Amino acid sequence: MKKLVIFDLDGTLLNTISDLGNACNHALEQMGFSPHPLSAYNYMVGNGVRKLMERAEPDADSVTIDRLLAEFRAYYDDHCTDLTRPYPGIPELLSTLVSHGVAVAVTSNKYQAAVTKIINHHFPEIPFVAALGEVSGRPKKPDPSIVFAALSKHPTPKRDVLYVGDSAVDMETARRACVESVGVSWGFRTVSELRSAYADHIVSAPSDILPLAGIEQS
Numbered sequence: 623m624k625k626l627v628i629f630d631l632d633g634t635l636l637n638t639i640s641d642l643g644n645a646c647n648h649a650l651e652q653m654g655f656s657p658h659p660l661s662a663y664n665y666m667v668g669n670g671v672r673k674l675m676e677r678a679e680p681d682a683d684s685v686t687i688d689r690l691l692a693e694f695r696a697y698y699d700d701h702c703t704d705l706t707r708p709y710p711g712i713p714e715l716l717s718t719l720v721s722h723g724v725a726v727a728v729t730s731n732k733y734q735a736a737v738t739k740i741i742n743h744h745f746p747e748i749p750f751v752a753a754l755g756e757v758s759g760r761p762k763k764p765d766p767s768i769v770f771a772a773l774s775k776h777p778t779p780k781r782d783v784l785y786v787g788d789s790a791v792d793m794e795t796a797r798r799a800c801v802e803s804v805g806v807s808w809g810f811r812t813v814s815e816l817r818s819a820y821a822d823h824i825v826s827a828p829s830d831i832l833p834l835a836g837i838e839q840s
Contacts, residue, residue: 623836626751626778627719628769628801630787631730631737632667633809635712636744639663640705641698646678649693653686655679664810668789670731670762671695695733702736703743709808711828716748722837725776727752729768731791751776764791766799784835793819804834 632638640660647657658666658678666677675690676682682690719726727750730737737755752772760767769785785796788809793816796803805816805824816824823834832839 623722624724624784624834625782626725626727626773626776627784627786627831627835628727628729628772630789630792631728631732631740631755633664633788633811634709634786634792634806635716635728636706636708636740638702638706638740639667639810641702642667642674644705645694645698645701646674648697649675649690650678652693653679653690655682667810668731668791670756671698671733698736699739702740706740706744708744709828713745715828715831716745718832718837719835720748722835724835724837725751725778727772727776728754729763729772729795730755731762732756764794764798766795769795769799769801784831786831788816790815790819793821796822802834804831 629635643660643663646663650657666674671694672687672691675687675694679690716726726748728737728741732755734755734757737753741750741753752775754768754771756762780801783801784804785801786804786806787793788806789811793803793805797820803822805821807813807824807826813824825831829839
């Protein structure tokens with residue numbers, strides 16, 4: 623049985639795209655730029671909020687990006703749980719893992735304050751051993767530093783770890799960290815992207831993760 627399952631947050635545990643898109647569109651409109659359809663944000667997110675601003679307005683200079691980022695955070699801090707919801711089956715998956723003695727953690731490129739608020743809001747009963755987001759001085763995924771930070775909080779042999787995510791960034795993070803990767807089909811990116819990123823496994827339902835963790839389903 624695996625001892626630790628590390629999850630990406632956006633597109634893996636939670637469908638956050640509407641709140642992210644609304645916050646970005648708010649920032650764009652405040653600065654006089656045109657908003658994007660919410661569906662466009664599936665391919666803008668995943669590398670942190672600053673990169674999201676750069677993708678949303680690619681011609682903006684660094685000063686404008688700073689202002690967009692400030693507008694985004696001011697809005698998102700107040701609205702990050704408005705429309706965000708766990709994917710079906712995720713609360714049950716987390717509860718089952720914990721009940722079988724498997725530790726769970728979150729590593730996200732979302733800034734730390736938002737990770738903390740969203741996790742506490744949606745999963746207050748889940749005892750995550752780590753819920754890590756972007757902080758100053760730590761590189762973003764696919765750099766594996768955040769995985770190593772999670773392992774420092776809950777030391778676990780790498781052979782006993784699963785890393786679960788919805789994007790090529792996540793699969794590359796797992797590869798660089800030398801842990802087994804699981805790509806999920808219900809997130810923001812495509813199965814073909816996960817395959818191209820050499821996911822060790824691809825699952826179509828949260829319950830499919832249980833046997834990969836060594837838990838038999840009744």
